[in-house]
Amino acid sequence: GAVVSQHPSWVICKSGTSVKIECRSLDFQATTMFWYRQFPKQSLMLMATSNEGSKATYEQGVEKDKFLINHASLTLSTLTVTSAHPEDSSFYICSATLAGGTDTQYFGPGTRLTVL
Amino acid sequence: QQQVKQSPQSLIVQKGGISIINCAYENTAFDYFPWYQQFPGKGPALLIAIRPDVSEKKEGRFTISFNKSAKQFSLHIMDSQPGDSATYFCAASGVHYDMRFGAGTRLTVKP
Numbered sequence: 657g658a659v660v661s662q663h664p665s666w667v668i669c670k671s672g673t674s675v676k677i678e679c680r681s682l683d684f685q686a687t688t689m690f691w692y693r694q695f696p697k698q699s700l701m702l703m704a705t706s707n708e709g710s711k712a713t714y715e716q717g718v719e720k721d722k723f724l725i726n727h728a729s730l731t732l733s734t735l736t737v738t739s740a741h742p743e744d745s746s747f748y749i750c751s752a753t754l755a756g757g758t759d760t761q762y763f764g765p766g767t768r769l770t771v772l
Numbered sequence: 773q774q775q776v777k778q779s780p781q782s783l784i785v786q787k788g789g790i791s792i793i794n795c796a797y798e799n800t801a802f803d804y805f806p807w808y809q810q811f812p813g814k815g816p817a818l819l820i821a822i823r824p825d826v827s828e829k830k831e832g833r834f835t836i837s838f839n840k841s842a843k844q845f846s847l848h849i850m851d852s853q854p855g856d857s858a859t860y861f862c863a864a865s866g867v868h869y870d871m872r873f874g875a876g877t878r879l880t881v882k883p
Contacts, residue, residue, distance in 0.1 A: 662815075690870075699861060699873045700816070749815050759804040759865050763815035 657683050660752050662764035669740055670772055677735045677767045679750030685730035686752035690761060691723075694747040706733050740771040775799055776864050778874025785881050791849040793877045795862035798843065802864040807836065807847045810859045810876075819860070820847070852881045 659682040669675050679689055688707050692700040704725050706712040712725035722744075724736040733752075737744055747768055751761040777796045785791045797805075803824055808816035822829045822836040822845065829836045835848040849856055859878050865871035 660815075697876075697878075699875045702870055702872075705870060747813075751815075759871070760806065760818060760821065761871060763808070763817065766813070766815045768813070 658754065658760075658762040659683055660686075660750065660762050660764040662750060662767050664767060665765060666768040666770075668770045668772065671741055672739055674736055674738045675740055675769060677737075677748055677750075677769075679733045679735070679752070679764055681731045681752045681762075684752075684754050686733075686754065687730070688753045689727055689733040690751045691725060691733075691735050692749045692751065694749060694766075696747075700749065703735075737769065740769070742771045745769055745771045775802075775872045776862060776874045778862050778877060780877060781875065782878045783880070785852045785879065787852065787854060787881055787883050789852050789881075791847075791852045791856065791879055791881070793847045793860055793862070793879070794844065795846065795864075795874050796842075796844045797864045799864070799866065799869060800843070801866040801869055803867070804865045804871075805836070805838065805845050806863050806871075807834075808861045808863065808873075810861065816861060849879075852879075854881045854883050857881050 661680045663678045691703045703718045704712045704714045706725050706727035708727050708730050714720045727733040749766040751763045806821035807819045809819045810816040820831050820834045833850045838845045859876045861876050862874040
């Protein structure tokens with residue numbers, strides 16, 4: 657149980673284009689979903705926290721207009737990287753916590769974004 | 773602001789040995805301390821977690837030791853296997869505090 661999926665698993669795009677990444681909780685309802693960014697051989701850096709039906713809360717230094725987050729339902733959150741640039745190339749990982757559950761975060765498999 | 777410090781950065785252990793990874797936290801409001809295992813190109817997977825009301829938790833070959841007064845906790849992997857080779861992250865969170873991760877430890881178990 658508590659499976660989180662992400663789509664796509666990897667994406668290559670041209671500089672200036674927008675990319676949407678989906679995060680789904682497959683067998684549970686997720687009150688809260690989190691988006692992380694991970695550079696090679698580094699730790700996970702929290703980008704934003706999103707609750708279903710409300711605006712996401714962004715970490716300091718994360719541009720909300722560049723990284724658009726939508727949490728339309730209890731099983732789906734999307735991250736859109738707008739006007740992507742090579743420096744946005746990274747491994748993006750989402751996680752989710754069970755509705756009414758504990759602090760445990762269940763992570764998706766990640767999405768590798770490469771911006772040319 | 774690094775709220776969770778993890779060491780060592782890398783660790784090499786012989787098969788069958790004990791792997792020990794240490795973490796220290798600063799915020800006394802943290803009350804949930806998980807360990808995650810991550811293989812290259814994959815998302816982190818929850819390994820084991822502990823709360824401050826116990827000093828030790830064991831699940832199979834994995835044990836967390838927790839020292840509340842020292843604000844430290846550690847992961848012990850008994851009988852380490854080559855398949856355990858991965859990056860391990862400790863983390864900490866609280867009711868009003870988002871989860872913060874340690875820098876990670878790259879474990880290599882040699883056959």
